[in-house]
Amino acid sequence: MDLFLQQVINGIMVGSVYSLVALGLTIIYGILGVPNFAHGSLYMLGAYFSFLLVTAGGVNYWLAIIISMAALTVIGMVIERIVFRPLVNAPHLNSFIAAIGLIYVIDNVALIVWGPDFKRFPPLYDQLYHFLGVTITLHRIIIVITAVVLIVLLELFIKKTTIGSAIEATAQDRVGARLSGINVTRVDMWTLGLGTSLAAAAGALIGPILLVYPAMGGAVTLKAFVIIILGGMGSIPGAILGGFILGLIESIGGAYLTTNYHEVLAFGLLVTVLAIKPTGLFGKAH
């Protein structure tokens, strides 16, 4: 029972990070229709930026997260302007290839600048708490709370601000949004910035628990795509729920099933779900 509870807690922690990454990916897909395979590479950059700010810059961890998010917002906007905007009327396959090109560029620039070795954050918030036979570090609690706060902030941003309403309108009907005077091109740029900043936050939050290295984004990208397919492409609640479901399944399944194959749980799950329900768990028929 203790083991089970421990895995549930871990699953919620991992799931909250998955949710953040998937949320960024899904709003980008919802607005631009771009399957941004470079999303994990931007998550990696977020982890590196906050790592460097904390270790080399001596910056406070929270400030480091905010600076990383801001920096990645800018990088996301630049990527939209240079790479995805020229492809806006091309088939999605072209954006997909461009995103693979971006992975090559970003991951290898990171490799050249920071080297292939694994970086470890200095200990942060590593106080231990025990309750009900479960052990948890303060940092893990912080991750879950911060992730939930960010998700709520995103929801408020979309519902309460003008930019947010413009984003929502564009997601619902691109042509209609343009007809009612929304600058759709600018919405694209904001969205890529916003989505990328969520990936940066996820990288900065999980960085101190995992290791930071240039190829850390690859598996995360794949899992984020699994999540947004499960939750229905472009669906925000789907991405949040899907993230937690995947985190819990991986964590609980990893503890009880053979460890040899636990890393393919996510992928096996998606293949099974799609075989039964071709439009994903929450997807509408279309």
Add this chain to the structure above:
Amino acid sequence: MNTSPLRPGFLIPAAIILMAVVAPLLSENRYLHHLMIMACVWGIAATALNLVMGYAGQVNLAHGAFFGIGAYTSGLLMLKLGIGFWIALPLACLTAALFGLLIGMPSLRTKGAYFAIGTLCFNVIVTVIIDRWENLTEGQRGLLGIPPPSAIPLPYGLTVRFDNNMVATYYLFLIMLLLTLFVTRRIVISLMGKDFRAVKGNEELAASIGINPFRTKLIAFVTSTFFAGLAGGLYASYIGFLSPDISDFHVTFEVLIQVMFGGIGTMAGPIIGATILPVISETLHALAAYRMVAYGIMLIAVIIFLPTGIMGGLKIVWTKCITRK
């Protein structure tokens, strides 16, 4: 319609095939021969992917898995059971096609991005299984010492040997590539090929004129996996070594890039991509990590400025030349 044997649609492919036949005789350079052999392997894989993706419109991101299944099937049959190449190769194609059928049936009910990511997940699963099932596949150690194709006896006591004979290997692979192209061309210009394009354009519309979209997609998918298996089987025999990486989704991406770079939905495009991209990649090899940065920038630039690939670019130039007359 112009049916003279001198029309460009006939003349240009004939000239290119002639060049491909003569080329290895002009140089003794083994490295050049190696590049040409690999161009045939990737050419078959890319043509196969183009059939399902370019003509039937299904973005199959499990192509590397089927390449790997073909490679491991022929490698294991030859190494563990001592079966000859000429039997192992067709079995490799059939095994890949069988997996294609098993995976195609559930996954082809999904559409667009769902299909792409679903097949990508299948690809990851296949690679992990090859990696972990050590009793069968030797896992990370890999399969070592896969024999080259066995010799073909000819009359008068002559034989064509493939061990250490790169020119013969090249001709064998070239014949396989031409065979693949021939079959693909026959399918594309047939009524079935018209069905493919109808389904690619609009499934509901295709269904309304009596085409069965699911059956059509399944035929394209299984045919594509058959030839992916062929490419894998040839690769195994030529390289002689297999590791789980050969079924990885990065192989899928590489072949996908070859198709897009050369020109999706054209006969020549995948071959152009499969020939040029490995050469560019090898040329940049000395630059290490910088190589991949340059490669990535080139990919982005090509996809932005030549969205229909090299063939698309050539077509634009060709139309301009004709209209100027």
